[in-house]
């Protein structure tokens with residue numbers, strides 16, 4: 001795993017995406033793709049497009065430069081008497097399928113049952129982002145998120161549910177608009193019995209209702 005070179009802007013808390021190496025070849029490749037589809041890459045509207053595509057790709061695929069373990073490195077052990085499930089639901093993400101490089105838009109729901117230590121909640125969202133900003137298949141991304149949380153935090157169990165809309169399914173091929181793929185990962189107590197999974201689902205639904213009632 002590469003060392004994390006992407007740092008958060010201290011003021012905005014936004015992730016800063018540094019330029020990737022070898023831009024000349026990539027720029028040329030975009031130009032060739034434009035020609036291949038029948039476009040003239042020298043016309044005014046397209047002259048800057050290869051550079052814009054490269055900058056967009058640095059955002060879409062910035063996850064390769066992030067080690068998600070680093071997001072989970074800082075933990076808190078003072079949780080007072082809290083011993084319940086920690087759930088961060090409805091985390092929006094954008095990824096790209098590795099078969100067509102088409103966008104996948106969706107939401108991830110992440111839960112874990114802490115054993116002594118917890119992480120800052122934004123870190124769970126960062127872990128989702130680190131894996132989403134790569135070429136993915138949703139099944140693997142779901143497992144990767146769950147496995148890294150299980151490995152680093154070593155909680156009593158982890159649950160991850162991901163719902164994604166795949167543009168390669170909607171915009172081409174069988175053309176199924178609106179179809180949503182749901183994938184899940186469960187470990188520890190989530191895997192062993194239904195109770196924690198049901199509790200996790202209740203948290204997701206409650207969050208959905210609360211968000212609706214306060215206009216989120």
Ligand SMILES: [Zn+2]
Pocket residue numbers: 097098099100101102166168169
């Ligand atoms: Zn695809």
